[in-house]
Amino acid sequence: MEYTGTGIGQGVAIGQTIRMPDPLPEPRDERSSRGTDEESARAAASMAAVARELEKRGASAGGTAKDVLEAQAMMAEDPSLVELVTAGISDGKTAERAVFEAFASFRDQLAAMGGYLGERAADLDDVSQRVIADLAGVPAPGVPQPAEPFVLIARDLAPADTALLDLDKVLALVTSDGGPTSHTAILAREKSIVAVVGTANALDIADGTTVVVDAAAGSVLTDPSAELAAHVTQRIAERSAAASGPTGPGVLADGTAVPLLANLGSSDGADAAVALGAEGVGLFRTEFLFLDAGDTAPSVEQQREHYVRLLTAFAGKKVVVRVLDAGADKPLPFLSNAEEENPALGLRGLRALRAREEILRDQLTALAEADAQTDADLWVMAPMVSGVEETRYFVELARELGIKTAGIMVEIPSVALLAEKALAACDFASIGTNDLTQYTLAADRLLGSVASFQDPWHPAVLRLIGEVGRAGAQLGKPVGICGEAAADPLLAVVLVGLGATSLSMSPSALLDVRLSLAGFDLETAQNLAQIALAADDAASAKSAVRDAADTAQKVRQP
Known part of the structure; x- marks a missing residue:
């Protein structure tokens, strides 16, 4: 039987399945037999222990996983x-029940907000x-540890589990x-794990079933x-x-260069x-x-030190930095504490920075100073730009503060439709396909019920990319192109056919995309795009x- 989903990369694997264990049962809602102080101490100790364990896992995993796990550790001790x-313990609940209800309440609030949160x-x-x-005093549900290699079937995986999967x-x-x-x-893409996600009825596959997991085809065959x-x-x-x-530059079969770049969230991943x-x-x-950074934005000096490390690691190479992409969906106390019913359509990205221009000025100043101290080719771009006026605003401010190459992200259909005017006012554009798809199809990219709409292969999305x-x-x-679409080896060819001059992705996707591009010339890529x-x-x-x-x-094969 064949099951279909979204493949991550081009890998393929064959093996027997094991399902992820079910979660722990919901703690019983009963009064505690312990005193309030004792229950509070138990809760505090366990929350601290989990935070330290997540930090330890993050340090071991490194890369994007480290950032994600450190964020989880902060959740465990969030004030x-x-x-x-x-409060729950004060009402007489056990520590287990109080933790369950507190996290569930917070979870529901975040889920309702959508976006990053x-x-x-x-x-x-x-x-x-x-x-x-x-x-x-029991083990936390996690990835099984059988003696033989296996294919893991799960509803989804927590970052802490994905980050430390035993790849052997x-x-x-x-x-x-x-x-x-x-x-x-x-994380699967970053660790080069063969994966098919969003696979309908995958949980029906029994343990011990031999399956072929084909990420290139987005299929699981029993x-x-x-x-x-x-x-x-x-x-x-x-x-x-x-x-x-050996690795090499991105190039089409006819010699057309298509630079392949990396998406990074920390300078720690530069060497890899x-x-x-x-x-x-x-x-x-x-x-x-x-x-x-806490309650205040990082200083120019703190930021400059961070950017110098990144630019030094890529001396002589292009480095495109996106200024702070935050706002109501990623609330920062020094940027905005306002609650919005639909933060994906609210004060975020450049809109939020423009409302607190001193934060944007400090970041651009730090980037310009780091650029002056290093030999990388620094490009700086603004997120969530919706039109020509915003483009001019950002570029003029960037120039004033010493940025030599200033551009915009194309994530909103309005600026894609005005691409000729917007590009005339800046040095370059970078298309964020994740948000562009979300806004084009009116489908929250983090909402499972509309996940099927979140597909950059949609002709409407591709038409907008073609305009740019x-x-x-x-x-x-x-x-x-800097969205996840660039990591799809076949879609990468289409994107080049639509006019993309470079592709940026998780580093582990570079191999598959490089091999795919080498199989087509520019004319074929353009034909595939049509x-x-x-x-x-x-x-x-x-x-x-x-x-x-x-x-x-x-046809090309001899």
């Missing part, structure tokens, strides 16, 4: 949550389970929930034939050989990105620098392009 737990809601469930398990044992991940921008998908198993084994060997070979063949940085997210690519070509302005644009929906666009690509590659 607002501690206050809710304390909506994504963090699922992380709270994991932290809650870990604290309750510590209180009960876990052959592949299959989840019933989540999408291409979920933490499971992002009980494969001996012939298929042999073919999969050969594909695994070929990918392993390609991964161990270079080792995997990153030709620079196409998106450096600065949010964690600010999220870790066409404007860039006319004006001689670079147009990069096929995608002519489709009615995302599924038919992807299917039509895949068929045409297979035909084109067969």
